Amino acid sequence: MTVDINAIFQIAGIGIIIAMIHTILKQMGKEDMAHWVTLIGFIIVLFMVIRLLDDLINEIKNIFLF
Amino acid sequence: MEMIQITGLGIITAVLILILREQKPAFAFLLTLTAGVFILLFLADKIAAVLNLLQQLAAQTSINQVFLKTVLQIIGIAYIAEFGAQIVRDAGQESIASKIELAGKILIMFMAIPIITVIIETVMSLLPA
Numbered sequence: 001m002t003v004d005i006n007a008i009f010q011i012a013g014i015g016i017i018i019a020m021i022h023t024i025l026k027q028m029g030k031e032d033m034a035h036w037v038t039l040i041g042f043i044i045v046l047f048m049v050i051r052l053l054d055d056l057i058n059e060i061k062n063i064f065l066f
Numbered sequence: 067m068e069m070i071q072i073t074g075l076g077i078i079t080a081v082l083i084l085i086l087r088e089q090k091p092a093f094a095f096l097l098t099l100t101a102g103v104f105i106l107l108f109l110a111d112k113i114a115a116v117l118n119l120l121q122q123l124a125a126q127t128s129i130n131q132v133f134l135k136t137v138l139q140i141i142g143i144a145y146i147a148e149f150g151a152q153i154v155r156d157a158g159q160e161s162i163a164s165k166i167e168l169a170g171k172i173l174i175m176f177m178a179i180p181i182i183t184v185i186i187e188t189v190m191s192l193l194p195a
Contacts, residue, residue, distance in 0.1 A: 005075065008100055012082040015093030019086070042092055049096050049103075056103045057146075059110045063117060064142025065135050 007052065011045050018042075072105055095157050102153060106145075136181060140174050147173075 018041035025034035060066075079101040087094040117138060124134045147170025155163040 005104065008075070008079055008082070008097065008104065011093065011097050011100055012086060015086045015090050015097070018093070019089035022089075038090070042096075045093060045096050049099055052100060052103045056106055056110075059107060060142055060146060063110060063114045064145075065138050066142065 007048060011048060014041055014045055068108060072108055075104060075108075076101065098156050099153055102149060106149065133181060136177055140177055143170055143173050143177070146170070 018038055021037050022034045025031075025037060079097060083094045083097050086097060120138075121134065124131070147166055151163040151166040151170075154166060
């Protein structure tokens, strides 16, 4: 099974960029905006991870005869 | 050279997690989960090859296929429970991890009931009445 390693770098990149945006927005005094940005970024990454987890679980189901 | 790939993947992910953990611990956790999923996906092919060999051997020895299926499912449950428990333990929830392991053990016992029954019946039939 060929897997797309880029997802790891994508997740790390999204995390770093979200952290940057969070810091900038906080220094501009927009605390609530900063928290929303964090939440939305987290949800996007969560979707990516859940799709990967679905792949893994389907693979395990196929292999172990469930 | 899958071993080198997996090692490189692990080291790179560990570095990225170290960078990310100070800023956003939640993202670091998701990165850990992704790395685990990727490594297991790498290994899926190899596990499938080993299990195919086992199935071929069992087909040649005319063992009841239900037993092999049960054993493979038990192995699968063990892998999944271990994976889930370690991920949750990484997130710092020791108690939930213990419960996942407990659930794995109990499900394995439950799936082994037919095999245990057959063993007990065999032993009982061997004993003089």
